[in-house]
Structure formats: structure tokens, C-alpha cells
Amino acid sequence: MEVRRTVPVKLNVADSDANLLEETISEFLWAANYVVDHAWKGEYKTTSKAELQRETYDDVRAETRLQANLVQNARNKAADAVQSVVTRWKQGDYAGKPHFTAPTLVYDKRCATFNDDHATLSTVGGRITAEYVLPDEGRETPHSEYLFNDDYEVTGGELHYRDGEFYLHVRTKADVEFETADDGNDEHRTVLGVDLGIENVAVTSTGTFWNGSELNHWHREFEKRRGSLQQRGTRAAHETIQSVGRTETGRYDHFLHTVSKQLVAEAVEYDCDVIAFENLTGIRERMPRAKKFHAWAFRRLFEYVEYKAEVVGISVEQVSPAYTSQRCSKCGFTYEGNRPTSSGQDVFECLKCGYSPHADYNAAKNIGLKHLRSAQTSSGGGAPVNVRLNRGTLNANGDYEPASTGQNGSPRESPTLTEANGEAVSE
Ligand SMILES: [Zn+2]
Known part of the structure; x- marks a missing residue:
């Protein structure tokens, strides 16, 4: 890549x-x-x-x-x-x-x-x-690593004038094999980006998908049943609504617990220090098809993850969601048209570099990137932070770093709740 x-x-x-x-x-x-x-x-x-x-x-x-x-x-x-x-x-x-x-x-x-x-x-x-x-x-x-390295080709540069001195920021690129560049640096902090949604409840920057169709199906059925009970309007019907509602909530809860457990396991497996979500405030405005129910489910999932992550020493953060669905996680080009609505919700296609991953996976990577950008600016030169991808990490400059050998992750497989996605993560 x-x-x-x-x-x-x-x-x-x-x-x-x-x-x-x-x-x-x-x-x-x-x-x-x-x-x-x-x-x-x-x-x-x-x-x-x-x-x-x-x-x-x-x-x-x-x-x-x-x-x-x-x-x-x-x-x-x-x-x-x-x-x-x-x-x-x-x-x-x-x-x-x-x-x-x-x-x-x-x-x-x-x-x-x-x-x-x-x-x-x-x-x-x-x-x-x-x-x-x-x-x-x-x-x-x-x-010595990039400028004089024949594997890296110079593509251009930017001249900067600062404090009476000129600097040339030389841009280079290379095609690197997965196995070649393992820096084995344990000081790097690593973040797992998580995108929330309706079709897929959660998608991580490692390319794991938790399908939401079961949850949505239960919810639709429950709403239908509640609607007809409400029409009846009797006290018995009202009591039935409450009892069915409790059962339903238990069911959602169980589902969300399972997802949260697997999300945290994913973060542990990939050695992540941070799990980054988009900011949950105003999520319904940004997601026109989301119901009150979804906002509730996202919040609960976040809380479960937060609580389970704490036990294993992983922190959970929220980042601003702006542009995470329009930005290309590969080249950084941000444009509304990168997300053509005509060809379906799932497709992201960068109009600049042609990168075309699953839209939710692209967003998950951007959420991870956002966290590490803010982490780098706020810590003022603290430890570098990377986004954990399926087979490597991405740093704030968008540079891709392959995973160390023996850590090649495969998408998590869970027969009922997880839809392991076959999307190739080669960058
Ligand atoms: Zn692009």
C-alpha cells in the first residue's frame, strides 16, 4: 500500500x-x-x-x-x-x-x-x-529514513518561511509491503475508532461490523404491537405495554452488552489504549433515519463500553463528528460528493483518489484519526497516537504503519451478532 x-x-x-x-x-x-x-x-x-x-x-x-x-x-x-x-x-x-x-x-x-x-x-x-x-x-x-531512501519517491514540497529561515517540507511516498516496516514501538498510543449507525450498530477502524438488523427488527415489531395495544386503550392493554416494554428493553440490553463486550475485546486484541466514538450529542439530527430508540441504544452502548473498558485500563472518548462521513480516510479529501446517495448508503467513494471502502468503515477510521489529531494538539508533543486498522495503524498525518508480525487480525467472528466484513483493508 x-x-x-x-x-x-x-x-x-x-x-x-x-x-x-x-x-x-x-x-x-x-x-x-x-x-x-x-x-x-x-x-x-x-x-x-x-x-x-x-x-x-x-x-x-x-x-x-x-x-x-x-x-x-x-x-x-x-x-x-x-x-x-x-x-x-x-x-x-x-x-x-x-x-x-x-x-x-x-x-x-x-x-x-x-x-x-x-x-x-x-x-x-x-x-x-x-x-x-x-x-x-x-x-x-x-x-535518512525517507528522503534518502530509494523506496520513497519525492512528490513535491511546500516552502515555509519561519523566524528568518526557509524550510522545505518535502513530500514523499512509497509502496510498502505489510511485513517491511514494523517499528515495534510500544510507546505509541493506539486508538480504536468506532462509527455508530442504524444498519450497522457499530463499525470499528479494524473493519469489524456489528449488524443492527436484528435490533431494528425487534424494535419495529415492538412498536407495531405497542401501537395496536394503545389503540385498544384499556387498562389491561396498558399493563401489557409496560410488561412487553420491560422484556424488550431486556432484550436490547442483552444485545448491547454483547456488542460492548466484543468491542472492548477488539480493543484489547489490537492493543488499543483508547476507544473513540463520535460525540453522541445531536446524533439524531445528523442521522435523519435514527429514532429516539437509536439514540438511546447508542448512549447505552457507549456507557457499557466505557464501563467495561475501564476495567481493562482502556479509556473511552468522544470526538466531534464533523465531516467523518465525507472525508476520505485515505487521502484526506473532504467533499460532500464523496458520499453519493444515489448508489446506496453503504458506498463511500473518494472523488479525488478513488478509494472506495464501506462508508461506515471509512467513518470509523476518520473518528480514530480525529481523536489522535486532538490528542496530539492538546498534549503538546505527548506520545504519538495511532489509529488501529485491521492490519496496521494510521497516524495523524495519514501515514499507514503495518501491524507487527503475529498480530495480523482478522475480523471478529460471532455467529449471531457480528457480520465479519470481507472488505480488504489494504490501503
Ligand atoms: Zn481519497
């Missing part, structure tokens, strides 16, 4: 070249903001890259000294930002017009070359050479 790493490299450039880089960044930001302004003009915001290209390219070329590929990269940056605002609006979230001020600039292989010890970068005054400031040889660093 494909693994992506970004390696920050400090640059050593001559003073005159530093000036050129600064001017290039400033014209790049101007170009990106110009495209945003243009996209923003009408009532409907323009997000099509082709359209923005047609409408702004000549202006930007005329107004700046940027070379053609940098103009395109600025336009892409603008289009992506406008797209993400539009997506948030569709979610009902507030988002303002994007404006770029952070001194960064996007390079790709058409406007830069990336070598072992230096890069050449296109600027407003032609190409310049920037030497890498590298750590001492012999030490294991991200540079």
Missing part, C-alpha cells in the same frame, strides 16, 4: 536568493488571494479549478512574475480553500472567506527539483539552488 511522509528540511540559501524566495512567496500569496476574490464574486462560489484557471490565469500571469506552474499551484490552493468553505456551509457550519497570510508556497516537480542534498526552486527571478541543512550522518532521522 502507499505510504506518505513529509520531511521538513532547513534550507541554506544565499542572501540574494533569500530575497527572491520572499518575493516569490509574497506574489504566490497575492495570486492565491486574487483567485479566492474571483471565486467569491458571485452568489455561487466558483470551485472548479478549470473554470478558475480560465478566468484568472492571464490576469495572474500579467500581474506577477510567477512561472506558469506556480500560478497553477496558487490557483489550486485557492480552489481547495473555497471548496472546503462551501463544504462547511453545506454542513451548516460557519466559515468565512479564505485569506492566505502564512508565508508558504507550493512546489511540485515541474517548478522544483529535489536532490539528495539540495533543491532547485523556481522563483520570480529564475531558478535558485537551496542547500539542505541536514543532521549529522549516521543518526537515524526522518531524512
Whole structure:
């Protein structure tokens, strides 16, 4: 599967070249903001890259000294930002017009070359050479691991200007076999992401599915029976409702207990320290088909998991559910259209990279990722956190790490409650 790493490299450039880089960044930001302004003009915001290209390219070329590929990269940056605002609006979230001020600039292989010890970068005054400031040889660093590793191909980079210094964040990718990269690092914290739903009560980032059809069937039958008893309206009928209701609740409870037990067992089996759920508040608004009953069931399942997990030293958290169903857990592209409603609820299809897993499984991975992102920002450099997948883990950058040998998990099999899903988890 494909693994992506970004390696920050400090640059050593001559003073005159530093000036050129600064001017290039400033014209790049101007170009990106110009495209945003243009996209923003009408009532409907323009997000099509082709359209923005047609409408702004000549202006930007005329107004700046940027070379053609940098103009395109600025336009892409603008289009992506406008797209993400539009997506948030569709979610009902507030988002303002994007404006770029952070001194960064996007390079790709058409406007830069990336070598072992230096890069050449296109600027407003032609190409310049920037030497890498590298750590001492012999030490294991991200540079030796990814930058000089022939297995990793450089795909591009982003120039950053910070505290008077230039840094190139070099993006690399590699196709890595499952067995090759076991770091055996026990200090990593690992999270199991859980997506809740109606068809599938729970789906984990390890690819295990707990089918909800039995639960939904019982509930529908009970509602039918209650409806007809209520119509009768007698005291005896009322008493029957109460007694049937107690039996039903017992049945749901038993089911949810079983699921929670298996969920915690899953977390233990995969060495997880945290189980992450989406925030349960407002879950019915986000899940139009969910009934009051489902909200109750989710809450109860969460409580059971929380209580059982505590016993084995696993903590249980809730994360914000925003975009977990629209984001591609493989490449990060977030877009409403990634979830085509016409082709059924189960399908997630990334319109950018084509990744097409089961929608609930995709969401479960995103929930895990959300937890570890928030964990990394709040702990300020605490232990790294990974999301546990079926055969490996995913870290906050979306980097995939295969599981250590001997830990190749197979989806849990439980004849009555679990529907082991055959979805291939190769990333
Ligand atoms: Zn994707």
C-alpha cells in the first residue's frame, strides 16, 4: 500500500536568493488571494479549478512574475480553500472567506527539483539552488529514513518561511509491503475508532461490523404491537405495554452488552489504549433515519463500553463528528460528493483518489484519526497516537504503519451478532 511522509528540511540559501524566495512567496500569496476574490464574486462560489484557471490565469500571469506552474499551484490552493468553505456551509457550519497570510508556497516537480542534498526552486527571478541543512550522518532521522531512501519517491514540497529561515517540507511516498516496516514501538498510543449507525450498530477502524438488523427488527415489531395495544386503550392493554416494554428493553440490553463486550475485546486484541466514538450529542439530527430508540441504544452502548473498558485500563472518548462521513480516510479529501446517495448508503467513494471502502468503515477510521489529531494538539508533543486498522495503524498525518508480525487480525467472528466484513483493508 502507499505510504506518505513529509520531511521538513532547513534550507541554506544565499542572501540574494533569500530575497527572491520572499518575493516569490509574497506574489504566490497575492495570486492565491486574487483567485479566492474571483471565486467569491458571485452568489455561487466558483470551485472548479478549470473554470478558475480560465478566468484568472492571464490576469495572474500579467500581474506577477510567477512561472506558469506556480500560478497553477496558487490557483489550486485557492480552489481547495473555497471548496472546503462551501463544504462547511453545506454542513451548516460557519466559515468565512479564505485569506492566505502564512508565508508558504507550493512546489511540485515541474517548478522544483529535489536532490539528495539540495533543491532547485523556481522563483520570480529564475531558478535558485537551496542547500539542505541536514543532521549529522549516521543518526537515524526522518531524512535518512525517507528522503534518502530509494523506496520513497519525492512528490513535491511546500516552502515555509519561519523566524528568518526557509524550510522545505518535502513530500514523499512509497509502496510498502505489510511485513517491511514494523517499528515495534510500544510507546505509541493506539486508538480504536468506532462509527455508530442504524444498519450497522457499530463499525470499528479494524473493519469489524456489528449488524443492527436484528435490533431494528425487534424494535419495529415492538412498536407495531405497542401501537395496536394503545389503540385498544384499556387498562389491561396498558399493563401489557409496560410488561412487553420491560422484556424488550431486556432484550436490547442483552444485545448491547454483547456488542460492548466484543468491542472492548477488539480493543484489547489490537492493543488499543483508547476507544473513540463520535460525540453522541445531536446524533439524531445528523442521522435523519435514527429514532429516539437509536439514540438511546447508542448512549447505552457507549456507557457499557466505557464501563467495561475501564476495567481493562482502556479509556473511552468522544470526538466531534464533523465531516467523518465525507472525508476520505485515505487521502484526506473532504467533499460532500464523496458520499453519493444515489448508489446506496453503504458506498463511500473518494472523488479525488478513488478509494472506495464501506462508508461506515471509512467513518470509523476518520473518528480514530480525529481523536489522535486532538490528542496530539492538546498534549503538546505527548506520545504519538495511532489509529488501529485491521492490519496496521494510521497516524495523524495519514501515514499507514503495518501491524507487527503475529498480530495480523482478522475480523471478529460471532455467529449471531457480528457480520465479519470481507472488505480488504489494504490501503
Ligand atoms: Zn481519497
